[in-house]
Amino acid sequence: EVWNPNGKYRVISTKPMPGTRWINLLIEQDCRVEICTEKKTILSVEDIISLIGNKCDGVIGQLTEDWGETLFAALSRAGGKAFSNMAVGYNNVDVNAANKYGVAVGNTPGVLTETTAELAASLSLAAARRIVEADEFMRAGLYDGWLPHLFVGNLLKGQTVGVIGAGRIGSAYARMMVEGFKMNLIYYDLYQSTRLEKFVTAYGEFLKSNGEQPVYWKRASSMDEVLREADVISLHPVLDKTTYHLINKESLATMKKEAILVNCSRGPVIDEVALVEHLKQNPMFRVGLDVFEDEPFMKPGLAEMKNAVIVPHIASASKWTREGMATLAALNVLGKIKGYPIWGDSNR
Ligand code: DGY
Incomplete structure (x- = not known):
């Protein structure tokens, strides 16, 4: 044309x-x-x-x-x-x-900052509340009445959100989860960015002046600290040699058994083979993925995992x-x- x-x-x-x-x-x-x-x-x-x-x-x-x-x-x-x-x-x-x-x-x-952060927030919620699984269940005609155990997921309020890479998008995501869902925050950033720190400090002051419960937050001194402590972890680093397979077998084992991992950055930040294995071994561990290691392909087994929410690289869409x-x-x-x-x- x-x-x-x-x-x-x-x-x-x-x-x-x-x-x-x-x-x-x-x-x-x-x-x-x-x-x-x-x-x-x-x-x-x-x-x-x-x-x-x-x-x-x-x-x-x-x-x-x-x-x-x-x-x-x-x-x-x-x-x-x-x-x-x-x-x-x-x-x-x-x-x-x-x-x-x-x-x-x-x-x-x-x-694309806010749009991408909104998708990371959507994936966090979809994984926490098992929205895709529940949708499939409805469409399959399996719903035959309310039950106390039906699709029980996680309440985000009061849990800890972990952010790896606190640049523009990571900071916007953290803001949404802290302000919107009253989550505590732990983050790790390689580049000493102060953007997020400024927000949480100002937000803490705002809550205090309104007599509201403060939100707990800290800047972690290592990525492992975030992996150990957070309930929902969202990845926002740049992909380069230092962040390739940042999340691998060892780092997955560091996370809580019921943690949620979200990735809207680049696929190769996660070792996808190790992730599939981890999802198989830990059915309560959930993942929300917008990006994949070898796009447009997924590693064998990922598409079958009920504890994975997967979308085709649409974070800025x-x-x-x-x-x-x-x-x-x-x-x-x-x-x-x-x-x-x-x-x-x-x-x-
Ligand atoms: C980006 O901009 O890097 C996204 O992956 C597509 O919007």
């Missing part, structure tokens, strides 16, 4: 993206916008090389694509200056290779957010072509 065919700058989007604002922004600035409408979900490096062709000023790409040496070399040969990942995470992008070929990289932080991500992604590319600053984490 081509918009503004006579535009001076050729910008490619490897996927159709929600809304039209992003297209209009590019057109207004004299871009020819080419949107790949190829049916297959994941484009290969070869597919993208042929999209880039001989002249391309910038590309908006997706987290399913492998943006390494080969693609940045191809983009640079075609005169490209900018690549924007339509995602906040950019573990699919080799930023060093981009730098080597003089291509600026942008991502889309901010607009609200209309407002996805249009915002598309707009930011377009602005990133446009910024570089036009010489404005690029929005994103990778080049700060």
Whole structure:
């Protein structure tokens, strides 16, 4: 699909993206916008090389694509200056290779913070209250009357929520669980971020001034402390070499037998084979997963586990957010072509 065919700058989007604002922004600035409408979900490096062709000023790409040496070399040969990942995470992008070929990289932080945190909260609740299991039970026509033991789950109020990675999304999630469900909080963050600390301190003061019960919170000195103490644990780290299989056989064994583990970050943060085994051995342990180790696949056995709630990487999937991500992604590319600053984490 081509918009503004006579535009001076050729910008490619490897996927159709929600809304039209992003297209209009590019057109207004004299871009020819080419949107790949190829049916297959994941484009290969070869597919993208042929999209880039001989002249391309910038590309908006997706987290399913492998943006390494080969693609940045191809983009640079075609005169490209900018690549924007339509995602906040950019573990699919080799930023060093981009730098080597003089291509600026942008991502889309901010607009997806609350949406992603809301999905982590939804998965926490769905796991705690066994919503998916109960839904399947109803649809199967198995409900034959109220029973005291039917789908008994966990009350979140007064339990402890554990957050690993207290950046934008982890902090927003913690805020929702503390404020919304009056959970106690324990968190661990590698980057000494003070964002969450500021919130819980101010919230504690607010509760005190209203004569309400204070919420207990602490910043843990190790991840294990969170794993040992929390009832619901949500993972929000960046995926890199240090966080690959952060949750493995040993760390799973550290958690409470009835804990809930939620992951809306990146699949490889969890050793999924070890997780499946843990779910089998501990039927009261529950998990809420938005991401998987080898997307779009799941490790054998996961789909059969009743104590797992699984959704297809939809944490940022609200209309407002996805249009915002598309707009930011377009602005990133446009910024570089036009010489404005690029929005994103990778080049700060
Ligand atoms: C991201 O932005 O990194 C998510 O995984 C998709 O929104």
